[in-house]
Amino acid sequence: MGYLIEEWATRLAAAELSTALPRRWAHTQGVAHRAVEVGQVLGQDAGVLVAAATLHDIGYAPRLAMTGFHPLDGARFLRDEHGADERLVRLVANHSFALLEAEERGLREELASEFPLLEEPLLVDALVYCDMTTTPNGGRTTSEERVAEILGRYGDASVVGRFIRRAAPEIFAAVGRVEAALAAQPR
Structure with a gap:
């Protein structure tokens, strides 16, 4: 993997998100830029990180939203329509x-089994x-x-609000581990 998968991911995400969901596309581009910066701590896995960052929200594309749960819809699209790399699909x-x-x-078993x-851990983080x-x-x-922005946008009682409150400690811990790995890199 490497430049070719990153280029493919960018073309695919742009095709699905840029016109239909421009704000989501802006977020996706920002996430991909962060992935390029973080890639230094991943060595040979930097390309799969950038591709996953670029494709992580593709399941929001209106034509792909089958279950309404974007990680599952996006992963199925990548697997079924594009035969994408298994690691990439599992990251998305x-x-x-x-x-x-x-x-x-109510989709835990479906997501976990597929x-x-x-x-x-470092790639996931x-x-x-x-x-x-x-x-x-x-x-x-x-x-x-x-996390505060997501809670404000969706509300505490929503599915996303309940999820993000539960996930917040894990999110903060993952971000802390990556920040520590970045700080440990030689300058």
């Missing part, structure tokens, strides 16, 4: 603690970091501000 399916949201939606979590330190418009933010 499980990004930012999606399993907790799947549970809130797309098991990757046993690659890196995608959480990229998503949860990027605003809806693609700018930088802290994970605390991002």
